Amino acid sequence: MNTMKKIIFLFSAAILTISCGKEAKNSSLEELNFQKITLTTKIDSLNTLLKSVEAEISKLDLNKNLQTVTVIPVKNDVFKHFLEIQGIAKANKNIEISPELGGTVTAILVKEGQKVQSGQLLIQLDDSSIKNSIDELNTQLSLAKTTFERQERLWKQKIGSEMQYLQAKAQKESLENSLSSLKTQARKMRITAPFSGIVDEVFPRLGELTNPQIPTVRLLNLDNVYVEAEVTETYLPIIKQGTETLVYFGSINKEKNTKISQVGNYINPSNRSFKIRINIDNKDQSIKPNLLADIKIVDFETTGIIIPATLVQQDQTGNNYVFTVITENKSQKVVKNIITIANEYNNEIYVSEGLKVTDTLVNAGARFVKEGDKVKISKD
Numbered sequence: 001m002n003t004m005k006k007i008i009f010l011f012s013a014a015i016l017t018i019s020c021g022k023e024a025k026n027s028s029l030e031e032l033n034f035q036k037i038t039l040t041t042k043i044d045s046l047n048t049l050l051k052s053v054e055a056e057i058s059k060l061d062l063n064k065n066l067q068t069v070t071v072i073p074v075k076n077d078v079f080k081h082f083l084e085i086q087g088i089a090k091a092n093k094n095i096e097i098s099p100e101l102g103g104t105v106t107a108i109l110v111k112e113g114q115k116v117q118s119g120q121l122l123i124q125l126d127d128s129s130i131k132n133s134i135d136e137l138n139t140q141l142s143l144a145k146t147t148f149e150r151q152e153r154l155w156k157q158k159i160g161s162e163m164q165y166l167q168a169k170a171q172k173e174s175l176e177n178s179l180s181s182l183k184t185q186a187r188k189m190r191i192t193a194p195f196s197g198i199v200d201e202v203f204p205r206l207g208e209l210t211n212p213q214i215p216t217v218r219l220l221n222l223d224n225v226y227v228e229a230e231v232t233e234t235y236l237p238i239i240k241q242g243t244e245t246l247v248y249f250g251s252i253n254k255e256k257n258t259k260i261s262q263v264g265n266y267i268n269p270s271n272r273s274f275k276i277r278i279n280i281d282n283k284d285q286s287i288k289p290n291l292l293a294d295i296k297i298v299d300f301e302t303t304g305i306i307i308p309a310t311l312v313q314q315d316q317t318g319n320n321y322v323f324t325v326i327t328e329n330k331s332q333k334v335v336k337n338i339i340t341i342a343n344e345y346n347n348e349i350y351v352s353e354g355l356k357v358t359d360t361l362v363n364a365g366a367r368f369v370k371e372g373d374k375v376k377i378s379k380d
Helices: 002-019 029-060 127-155 162-188
Strands: 067-069 071-073 077-095 103-108 121-125 189-194 197-202 217-232 244-249 256-259 273-283 292-308 320-328 331-338 338-345 348-353 360-362 376-377
Touching: 002 360, 077 273, 077 338, 121 217, 127 162, 162 189, 217 292, 217 348, 244 273, 256 273, 292 338
Parallel strands: 067 376
Antiparallel strands: 071 360, 077 217, 077 292, 103 121, 121 189, 197 217, 217 273, 244 256, 244 292, 292 348, 320 331, 320 360, 331 376, 338 348
């Protein structure tokens, strides 16, 4: 430091000497040449002093040759790891309605996309022959009732035989049962909605013949849907009813934060998996049956130190480490910290050992420093 002060003193004195020199006025050529030589010599001397000062400044400026780095604090937060699988959206009320009896389609009373109410008539099949039979039976039943009523009155008056009374009664009841059966058949020729929903597709055309093996209407109610997926048996101890999940439908860019509603109790022997079900509210009707879903299931969750995965390095012995910065003797020093990685997800690492919540990580420049280096910290 004394050398530095001496150089600065000489440099200042030299400048003062030059500034105090006589002005080159009214002098002879010989005097001017002499002054020129003198000034040139002083300039050369000052240049030499200047170089010495710069060299000394370079030695004393400790930050000039230091590596510049940026730093970030460690994050103490909730860390979650997700199991990622695919599932398929399904609807509880998604059916194809087939007739109970065969017949010709005489009327289609709804259109595709139409909203219908429970019990509403959708398609009418030809029931003319059944109606004719009902009319005939009504006529026969009317006569049978009159005959039975007369026989009943006579029987109560002890007139006539018991056999006549019983035959009249049997005839009336038989016709009543036959009529009830025909009315049931007539109702089966009317295809109605078993629940409120939307007619998604009508299969037959007017005049076509249909039967119980051929569906006539696809009816949907999408207010409540669910996603079904298969999970390998390895995760059976982790995945429970109520486990947090994120369901993302990429085709419609919609995400649902929900929970597992049901966990299957059967392991499929062909692929060693079990089924899970996730109920989803669908009031806007945007989720359709068979829509693919990306499912994220939380299989690990804890609170602790989280750092970016890009900062982790590995030494020759296989140890994972990161660099931190400490203040030592008013300068910033790099420290190597061996860490234990407990889990990793989405470019973030949960560190169980090796770091404290007060540590400061070397961020940009971490690949260009080594333990013990003095560094400059950029404010950017």
